[in-house]
Amino acid sequence: MSRRPKIKITLIDRKGPVGCHRGHKIGDSYDFDTQRGELCPMAMHVAFPYVDILRYGGNIPGQEPGTAVFCCPDVDTINVFKIEVCEED
Template sequence: MKKPKITITLVDQKGTQGCHRGHRIGDSFDFDTQRGELCPMAMHVAFPYVDILRYGGKLPSQPDGSIRFCCPDVDVINVFKIQVEEGTE
């Protein structure tokens, strides 16, 4: 079974404070090779989505087909987009 490549990109910020981890809009992370660079709070939210997508599940998406989630820090509220691409085993 081939696993899709998962990329997580910071696309917006809704809170009143900057990210405590220093993430900025446009930062992008390869789930397989860079997940340790992503804020642990955001990763905690992202993981169930990634797990579902990795094993063939479907998630509700935006009108453009993208999947988005927010970090749980109410003062920051970074908005991330998950992109799925065909990958290797």
């Protein structure tokens, strides 16, 4: 039985005029399996379908294989996150 690959979610940019109400900052990174509770629930809601697609071998059109970039739905903040499938050591 193969293991699911690790997934890392990193805040890479912010487009909105207001800082994140959850306190996230550019460069913050989260392990999906062990730290997803630390990620803003609004961002997590958007991230989950991408994580599911990548984790089970799919790719997102227009994105590098094994990655997805998405935005937080908070119009005042608009944090930009990158999801990456991490290779096992």
